[in-house]
Amino acid sequence: MKWSELSIHTKNEAVEAISNILHEAGASGVVIEDSAEYAKPREDQFGEIYALNEDDFPKSGVIVKGYLSESSFLNETVEEIKAAITNLTNYNIDIGDNVVSIIEVNEEDWATAWKQYYHPVKISERFTIVPTWEEYTPVSTDELIIELDPGMAFGTGTHPTTVMCLQGLEKVVKPGDTVVDIGTGSGVLSIGAAMLGAKSVHALDLDEVAVRSAKENVELNKVSDTVSVFHGNLLDTVKEPADVVVANILAEIIMSFTDDAFSIVKPGGLYVTSGIIGAKRDDVKVALENSGFVIEEVLMMEDWVAIIARRPQ
């Protein structure tokens, strides 16, 4: 079968939104080639395993590739995608050069293309993310290993926002806590929370593909007794306040529901949030504070920010 590979040269900030646009337009897979990923200094101390090829990465910015099956509507779909991407500037999202190109590819070229970028990676004191198709021998006895097959969902576990959320959860989740994970993607943060001893985790996502992927990864990591995955918009499915709430979504979305988020964090509990590009850090902090949260810590990695905030007693 023939597929059309649509490549969009953009900026880091727009990657998630463009990935969503491609998924919504019916793309059967999204590959992200980030210049920063190749340039990033690698540390050996955590036993990271990398074998990256410079030719696989753009010289600057990020290339997001989506794969569309050949259909008679291809031209219209591509035009809709272009319009939706241009529309992101109305939300103050920097889309960079926004150079769009399209080529025809064979199925076997893309079905496994993204796997070459994805290897075991130690992302915090305790967590190592291991793709399901890789062999990995733990380096230390208290290492927590999350096995992931992200499939078509966001969340290889190695995006800076995900890494910071896992680091945040590692700091705040105590055995016996209840946790809510808003926008669970591949389920990586919920699985992490369960491994840290959470009593129950309510994971949810608006995207059916993510819900399926999260359910599979929850099974794979043997935490289905703790993690329940729901299909829903923001807090629609959440009935009980939790000790810890985590949300790794875009800054604009986080700012749109800080009051509701406050109401589902127990008094004294914590809200870990990311998906926030550096330039929007202060806007999100102010929105959280206006809803009553007290900022405890701000983490930064590359262009991204994560905020840990507490609901006072």
Ligand SMILES: C[S@@+](CC[C@H](N)C(=O)[O-])C[C@H]1O[C@@H](n2cnc3c(N)ncnc32)[C@H](O)[C@@H]1O
């Ligand atoms: C940046 S990804 C984070 C995935 C994962 N939690 C991680 O940290 O790697 C954001 C996720 O939020 C989901 N999402 C976006 N808007 C949402 C909404 N209104 N309600 C629920 N989920 C949403 C997307 O489908 C996507 O899976």
